[in-house]
Amino acid sequence: xxxxxxxxxxxxxxxxxxxxxxxxxxxxxxxxxxxxxxxxxxxxxxxxxxxxxxxxxxxxxxxxxxxxxx
Numbered sequence: 001x002x003x004x005x006x007x008x009x010x011x012x013x014x015x016x017x018x019x020x021x022x023x024x025x026x027x028x029x030x031x032x033x034x035x036x037x038x039x040x041x042x043x044x045x046x047x048x049x050x051x052x053x054x055x056x057x058x059x060x061x062x063x064x065x066x067x068x069x070x
Contacts, residue, residue, distance in 0.1 A: 007027040008027065010026065010027075010033065011023060011025050012026050012033050012034065012035055013033060013034045014035050015034055015035065015037065016037050016040045017037060017038060017039070018042050
């Protein structure tokens with residue numbers, strides 16, 4: 001490997017939205033070695049089956065906006 005062209009590979013702590021901490025290694029530049037994640041598998045609609053509800057709500061809103069009585 002060439003010297004001086006690769007980013008540093010340091011240990012970081014990933015703090016999930018529910019408070020869970022995971023230690024891993026990454027090339028990310030984070031302050032204090034802690035990365036705070038806003039979205040993870042416990043609160044993302046794709047993983048907790050709320051995606052259908054959100055899609056349906058969007059379709060209902062579009063329908064109401066389009067065919068709203070004046």
